[in-house]
Every structure is written in structure tokens, then in C-alpha cells.
Amino acid sequence: MAPPPPVEYAVAVERYLAASGLGDGSRRVYRIALRTWAWALAGRPAPTGAERRRSRPPVLPLALLDRPEAAARLRAAVDRRSRDTDPRTLNRELSTLRAALAWWRAQGWIRTDPADGLRPRSVPAPAGGPAPLAPDELRALFALRAPLREQVLWRLLHESGATVETVLALDVDDLDLVHRRTRPPAPPLGWQAATARLLPLLLAGRTTGPLFLTTRRAPATTPAPDRCPHTHRARLSYRRAAELLTAHAPALTLRRLRPPRP
Incomplete structure (x- = not known):
């Protein structure tokens, strides 16, 4: 008999990671990213630096992801983080969130995609990059x-x-x-x-x-x-x-x- 759907966001994260087939190192990175998005969904700025790994994310009901404010909070968080986060890191963490959301929707745990419409941030070309083709x-x-x-x-x-x-x-x-x-x-x-x-x-x-x-x-x-x-x-x-x-x-x-x- 299948276990009942999770009520809390954190439990849904662990269920997703357990089913992902990722290695231990990748699961740890994914867990940190998904916990960071928990702060955004709660409408609060995420801790930075070393505090980010040691912090306890807010307890959230998974049903919050189906509410209209979830999408607005994610958009605000992406805009805020884009000012002080490397775009490659932000794009990678956004991709992690989207993968988890897609899996939760496939399980029937949530109905909507609050990350729909969020676009990857442009990555600037490195200074002194490779020479263009002749x-x-x-x-x-x-x-x-x-x-x-x-x-x-x-x-x-x-x-x-x-x-x-x-x-x-x-x-x-x-x-x-x-x-x-x-x-x-x-x-x-x-x-x-x-x-x-x-x-x-x-x-x-x-x-x-x-x-x-x-x-x-x-x-x-x-x-x-x-x-x-x-x-x-x-x-x-x-x-x-x-x-x-x-x-x-x-x-x-x-x-x-x-x-x-x-």
C-alpha cells in the first residue's frame, strides 16, 4: 500500500530525493537548494554563506505551493537573489526546484507549478574569452x-x-x-x-x-x-x-x- 501524500514541504523534499536515484553528494546539494527555496516560499530571505547550510528552514505545508502567493514569492526571490548570486548557481538551483515540482505534480501531491514562467538568468561571457571564428x-x-x-x-x-x-x-x-x-x-x-x-x-x-x-x-x-x-x-x-x-x-x-x- 502506498504511503499517504506528505503534508509538509520538507517531507516531500526527502521523498523526492529518496526516489531520485542521485548519489549522496548530489542529494546533499539538491537538499540545500530545495531548503533555500523554502525560505522564499515562506516570504522570508534565505540565510547566506555558512549560515545557509546550518540553518533550519521554515516548516511549510506542501499545499502552500498551490496558492497564488507561492508563484509571486518565488518571482520575488529570484529577482532578489539575482542581484547577489552567481547566475550559474541560481539557474542550477532553479532547475532543481523545477525537477522536484514536476515529480510532486506527477505524484498528484500538488496541482500547479509555481515556478512556471521563471526564466534562467543570462550568464555573462567571461572577459577575455575565446577568440571568435574567422x-x-x-x-x-x-x-x-x-x-x-x-x-x-x-x-x-x-x-x-x-x-x-x-x-x-x-x-x-x-x-x-x-x-x-x-x-x-x-x-x-x-x-x-x-x-x-x-x-x-x-x-x-x-x-x-x-x-x-x-x-x-x-x-x-x-x-x-x-x-x-x-x-x-x-x-x-x-x-x-x-x-x-x-x-x-x-x-x-x-x-x-x-x-x-x-
Whole structure:
């Protein structure tokens, strides 16, 4: 007989971690992240530094996640933390929360997704980063017989000048195909004729969901914003995108596709 649904957020966290199949180290990192979000859901600032690991998070009813104020509190927490938290850390912890929320919804413990609409923060390119590709290198890359998804990704990275993280976070409904640009609240990006020609082929009738998708069906724990409702495939990750480029052009990296700064 299945155990009854948990009443407390903390218990739901432990049940999720027990079922996740993660190693001990990863479970510890996930637990810290999910406890941090408990402070946000309670409408209180989370402790920082060493105090973050030693603090006891507030006791919350899991049903709080279905209340309207939960989404507003999470948005406020993301905005507040984005001012003093490394964007990679914040994006990783937001992804952890989304995975837990998706699993709890699959169990029927909550009905809504209070993290829906929260977007990853842009990661600034490192100062003095890798040199952009020369024109002949770009021509050679774009002449490769690569799959359509890779062709669009590489051209969009080059033509928009955006970071890899920003481009991979785009959703289909962020795109204004007619005017070759994104719509708010997506980061303002534009592209040129080559990308504009290929994008409709990549979309193939899709109107929502991530722009760039994996080739396999998404795991059940994939957060809803990172899963295509049409194909049920997951958002393409940075790691996989980098592997795909290396498979076609071993000497290149994704960050080198950005054009030189004026």
C-alpha cells in the first residue's frame, strides 16, 4: 500500500530525493537548494554563506505551493537573489526546484507549478574569452552536412551574438519570425536571413515549448517548462549542444561562434 501524500514541504523534499536515484553528494546539494527555496516560499530571505547550510528552514505545508502567493514569492526571490548570486548557481538551483515540482505534480501531491514562467538568468561571457571564428572557419562550419537543429543553433548563436545559455533557454513562443527578433519578456535578440530561413523548418508546426530539443523523450522528472508538449522531448542542454558541435568540428567550441565585439 502506498504511503499517504506528505503534508509538509520538507517531507516531500526527502521523498523526492529518496526516489531520485542521485548519489549522496548530489542529494546533499539538491537538499540545500530545495531548503533555500523554502525560505522564499515562506516570504522570508534565505540565510547566506555558512549560515545557509546550518540553518533550519521554515516548516511549510506542501499545499502552500498551490496558492497564488507561492508563484509571486518565488518571482520575488529570484529577482532578489539575482542581484547577489552567481547566475550559474541560481539557474542550477532553479532547475532543481523545477525537477522536484514536476515529480510532486506527477505524484498528484500538488496541482500547479509555481515556478512556471521563471526564466534562467543570462550568464555573462567571461572577459577575455575565446577568440571568435574567422570568416573562413565560419564558412567551413556552415557548409558541414549537420542536422537541421545544429545548423539553426550555430547560426543563431553567431547572428544574434547571444550567450549559449540565453539561446538554449529560448521557447518557441519567444520568437517573432516575421520581424526576426524575440518578443518580451525574452531577452532582446535578433537574427539574419540564414537563421530566418531555417527556423520555420525547425519548428515544424510547434507553437510552444523549448526551441531546441533533444532527440529522445524527456524523463518523467523533467520540469514542464523544459519539455515540449507536442513531442514530449526535453530542452537541449549546454553539455549536449557542446558535444554535438565537437562531433562535427572537434577543434571548435560553442562560445567561439559569437561574432567579435565592435
